[in-house]
Ligand SMILES: Nc1nc2c(ncn2[C@@H]2O[C@H](COP(=O)(O)OP(=O)(O)OP(=O)(O)O)[C@@H](O)[C@H]2O)c(=O)[nH]1
């Protein structure tokens with residue numbers, strides 16, 4: 001298997017974001033040029049990505065697109081930043097405009113898996129922009145905020161949207177974010193579990209603030225996608241549901 005190189009995902013803003021109206025305190029696209037289809041083809045045979053033209057960066061074997069979706073304010077950008085940079089974006093909430101992406105290469109059982117992670121805007125007015133990117137996604141992380149009941153109630157509408165625009169075999173995971181805010185919690189863990197069970201989704205509660213289950217969510221997706229793309233007959237089948245159930249930590253558990 002040839003090993004490819006990836007850029008550090010810094011540079012020009014996304015074409016989608018740069019052409020969109022910048023109102024209501026937009027978060028400018030910061031991390032790369034949004035070009036769907038650059039490395040990972042839509043759910044077809046998953047291939048190594050092309051070498052970066054930008055120079056510098058890590059090598060990788062396979063590349064996949066992971067998209068974060070959910071209502072505005074649920075913590076998509078913060079989750080991504082926590083995973084990519086190990087930091088929490090506290091302070092003023094700056095809503096994402098259009099779409100943005102960041103790359104990270106993970107070592108999954110000796111295979112370098114590049115995740116190209118697409119951070120979408122949750123605001124309704126950017127929905128048509130987001131729709132255009134669904135079809136290229138290999139995986140979707142669907143988030144709600146455990147302190148915001150409406151964001152939980154909207155999950156079914158998000159699932160309908162996913163059903164309409166994403167590939168039918170897209171890997172999907174439901175995440176209840178902000179579990180560090182125990183006093184403000186209005187969505188119980190059991191409610192998230194029940195909804196996930198109803199739709200057959202793997203489920204975890206996360207906190208972009210403390211980092212709880214954040215690496216695990218992305219690692220689980222990377223394992224699933226890697227397994228789908230290069231499964232060898234001798235390899236035991238990776239079970240995403242079982243993995244997150246086994247590895248996920250409760251909100252009351254140890255702080256990282
Ligand atoms: N306590 C707590 N606050 C969080 C967490 N994640 C995000 N926040 C806060 O929630 C607000 C919204 O976070 P964002 O990540 O910008 O939300 P978003 O989903 O990207 O929103 P849009 O870009 O508008 O779609 C910010 O003020 C964050 O600091 C978390 O895990 N815990």
Ligand SMILES: [Mg+2]
Nearest residue numbers: 076077095096
């Ligand atoms: Mg955002």
